[in-house]
Amino acid sequence: MRVMYEDMVKQFERILTKHGFDPESAADAASIFAGNSMAGVYSHGLNRFPRVVSYLEKGEIAPDAAPTCEMGMGAIERWDGHRGFGPLNARRAMDRACDLAEEYGVGVVALGNNNHWMRGGSYGWQAADRGFIGICWSNTCPNMPAWGGKDKKIGNNPFVMAIPRSSGDHVVIDCAMSQFSYGKMEDCRLKGQKLSVPGGYDSEGRLSTDPAEIEKTQRVLPMGYWKGSGISIALDLIATVLAGGNSVSRIGTLGDEVGLTQIMIAIAPGKFNSVELTDSVVNEIVADIKTSVPAQEGGQVYYPGERALKSIQENRRLGIPVVEEIWNAVLAM
Amino acid sequence: MRVMYEDMVKQFERILTKHGFDPESAADAASIFAGNSMAGVYSHGLNRFPRVVSYLEKGEIAPDAAPTCEMGMGAIERWDGHRGFGPLNARRAMDRACDLAEEYGVGVVALGNNNHWMRGGSYGWQAADRGFIGICWSNTCPNMPAWGGKDKKIGNNPFVMAIPRSSGDHVVIDCAMSQFSYGKMEDCRLKGQKLSVPGGYDSEGRLSTDPAEIEKTQRVLPMGYWKGSGISIALDLIATVLAGGNSVSRIGTLGDEVGLTQIMIAIAPGKFNSVELTDSVVNEIVADIKTSVPAQEGGQVYYPGERALKSIQENRRLGIPVVEEIWNAVLAM
Known part of the structure; x- marks a missing residue:
């Protein structure tokens, strides 16, 4: 399922206004959230929105x-x-x-x-x-x-x-100091996939590509280990x-x-x-x-930010891919 | 073999003066080089000095x-x-x-x-x-x-x-964007050791901890892969x-x-x-x-710069460890 950027902004705006944002702040904040999803960073766009609303409800974020x-x-x-x-x-x-x-x-x-x-x-x-x-x-x-x-x-x-x-x-390079975010690990686990490279330690203290094991130990690996x-x-x-x-x-x-x-x-x-x-x-x-020689046949080297730009262009045209369950929950807020 | 900091500075100073440095610059530069070795970064102290002298001789570094x-x-x-x-x-x-x-x-x-x-x-x-x-x-x-x-x-x-x-x-954190320097890989190879984690690719395109293989392909791994x-x-x-x-x-x-x-x-x-x-x-x-719980029994977590400080203190007291062959070559310059 895909949702057009403008529709997503409108929903976020509505909900934020309900939670004490003035109209200008609601519009700005809504555009940032929808923009994150549009850039392909779904974990910090739509998918994070319900948690932010719960923080607003708990009074942990002051809307004004x-x-x-x-x-x-x-x-x-x-x-x-x-x-x-x-x-x-x-x-x-x-x-x-x-x-x-x-x-x-x-x-x-x-x-x-x-x-x-x-x-x-x-x-x-x-x-x-x-x-x-x-x-x-x-x-x-x-x-x-x-x-x-x-x-x-x-x-x-x-x-x-x-x-x-x-x-x-x-x-634009935007990277956390862990090799993978918890969001990425959850995503892989739900899809039954392994991580592409070790992302932490299993319960026996060995480096692991199994997201469920790493989520269990919480021993996430810093990118580049000591670095x-x-x-x-x-x-x-x-x-x-x-x-x-x-x-x-x-x-x-x-x-x-x-x-x-x-x-x-x-x-x-x-x-x-x-x-x-x-x-x-x-x-x-x-x-x-x-012009790098690709490591994989048919592959290519991306510069930092290139994929975000591709996501933005594609998602603006076709709409932003959403997890239907989360989108429906937002509609009901 | 160990050499006292002051003796190392004196030798570097003598050689740099011979290659066109004025006395003040020679003293400053000598103290930087010897200081790097004292801090335990031998690859960019004494061990690099002969290459710098060769660059001076080739006219690629202007001493004045x-x-x-x-x-x-x-x-x-x-x-x-x-x-x-x-x-x-x-x-x-x-x-x-x-x-x-x-x-x-x-x-x-x-x-x-x-x-x-x-x-x-x-x-x-x-x-x-x-x-x-x-x-x-x-x-x-x-x-x-x-x-x-x-x-x-x-x-x-x-x-x-x-x-x-x-x-x-x-x-102080000081880190290159490769997982290992070429100097570190050479060092491991000479000692017959493997790298502690993958540092690049072997000739069949697999991640490898074998320094000789990586030196062959020159496919060094960036720290944190894409990051x-x-x-x-x-x-x-x-x-x-x-x-x-x-x-x-x-x-x-x-x-x-x-x-x-x-x-x-x-x-x-x-x-x-x-x-x-x-x-x-x-x-x-x-x-x-x-206060971290150590991952290895008896281990500890170092903050960035802690080991350099320990090296400085130890090497100031006991002298700086040197590769005898390189030190003799410097003495003969």
């Missing part, structure tokens, strides 16, 4: 909270999200980072006390749409053991980098220090995954290059990668 | 070139390294990024036309020693296939993040766009690995926090990670 700037010095600012709606606060923070980059060449906004930003990549696309390089990340609840450990101490802290092209075909573990720790430290916000460990004491900390960095290539020059540099690098 | 600022706007600057000595230019660039961060809260220096910076982590430590958060990376020659490709199109582009502690026990590949591409794009420097692909046309592009970012937590506050945030997060 607006983020405020607590401190600022030159090109860096510290903002408080007041446990408002994660994606709107994050969008506001990246927008402000871009404003700072317009003025100083680079801008950094550290956003504490926010909620889940859903799909991190969307803030990379946002910066790139304004012509900026975007770098951003969020911490999470403790959902992964550090390398060498068994219990969940670190976050899978999604990390995003975006490089603009004036065509809108931006290059993803180390990067995750560094991302949490930088975010927590700059935002004065909750660390991964503190988020773990809050019950639900709320009160997260995020960093938004924007850099203005336009201070050094014409748009045409930046485009030509990016195009040259991307074109070179696309 | 000083980096110059080509453009600047607010908190971002573009520098040209004039193919000078990589580590000195990189150190100068990170120092400048810290100066900018002092003024604007954040500073970015994009350094093009530089040479190999050796151990990226040293510039993270440098920023942290001044009390700044340091984020930096370099591109490299094409030494790894992109995910889904067979031929070497992307770099293993080392990426560094450093968070300061006033004690000097900084948290390290995507991050590598994004790092190269950002660096090349901002520095107006050589991309990985262009470096591949230069014969040797010269004319690299680097990004140095410094952020000043001191604009928002007292030193004591930053220390306490960092200490709390690190302490929590150290």
Whole structure:
């Protein structure tokens, strides 16, 4: 089943308005959620929407909270999200980072006390749409053991980098520090599939591609083993220090995954290059990668963001694929 | 065999002076090289020194070139390294990024036309020693296939993040985008060891832990498979766009690995926090990670940079372990 983007936005808008959003915020938030599904990140679009509504009902997300700037010095600012709606606060923070980059060449906004930003990549696309390089990340609840450990101490802290092209075909990498998300593992389990590469440990402490086993032990594997573990720790430290916000460990004491900390960095290539020059540099690098000899016959190499763009184009035309059960539940909300 | 740090510095200094370095540059460069070995990164300390001397002899590194600022706007600057000595230019660039961060809260220096910076982590430590958060990376020659490709199109582009502690026990992650360096694979092969996890593909296209097989195919594995590949591409794009420097692909046309592009970012937590506050945030997060339940009996979880610090302390006291053959070759230079 497929649902047109505009119809999905309308439903989300209706429900968010019912839960205390003002009309403008409801429209913005609805477009972010539907946009995530349109980009193929269903886990943080429609599929996540019911959980967000339940958080609204539990009072864990404040629908009318607006983020405020607590401190600022030159090109860096510290903002408080007041446990408002994660994606709107994050969008506001990246927008402000871009404003700072317009003025100083680079801008950094550290956003504490926010909620889940859903799909991190969307803030990379946002910066790139304004012509900026975007770098951003969020911490999470403790959902992964550090390398060498068994219990969940670190976050899978999604990390995003975006490089603009004036065509809108931006290059955007959006990746969590775990090899697979819990959502992806669940998806594989439900389909009776194995993971393509080891994603964690089984109950006997061996690396495993069996999603059910990994879900049981919760010993998720950091991407690149010790590397993803180390990067995750560094991302949490930088975010927590700059935002004065909750660390991964503190988020773990809050019950639900709320009160997260995020960093938004924007850099203005336009201070050094014409748009045409930046485009030509990016195009040259991307074109070179696309000439790779495929590892599999008939295969090809994708640049980061290429598949999201394909999903967007296809889903805009044909409608967004939905899990019927979830869509019906949303219609009934 | 072990050599005291001061003796190693003296030898490097003597040889660099012979190859056209002025006394101050020779002393600085010698201390960077010896410091890399002292921190346990032997591949980019003593063991790399002979190759650097050969580049000096071939005229590929200009011993007397000083980096110059080509453009600047607010908190971002573009520098040209004039193919000078990589580590000195990189150190100068990170120092400048810290100066900018002092003024604007954040500073970015994009350094093009530089040479190999050796151990990226040293510039993270440098920023942290001044009390700044340091984020930096370099591109490299094409030494790894992109995910889904067979031929070497992307770099293993080392990426560094450093968070300061006033004690000097900084948290520093320094990792290449390949799962293993070529140096590590050679090391394992010489010792007759397998890699601890797959590091690339064998000649039949299967993932392998056999270093000799991977060296043969040159199909090195990006850390986290598709993830390290995507991050590598994004790092190269950002660096090349901002520095107006050589991309990985262009470096591949230069014969040797010269004319690299680097990004140095410094952020000043001191604009928002007292030193004591930053220390306490960092200490709390690190302490929590150290309480992980070890995956192996008797094992422990290290925070990023902890082992480098241990190496530094041990090697300062006992002397730096050296491969006798290489050390004798250096003595004879």
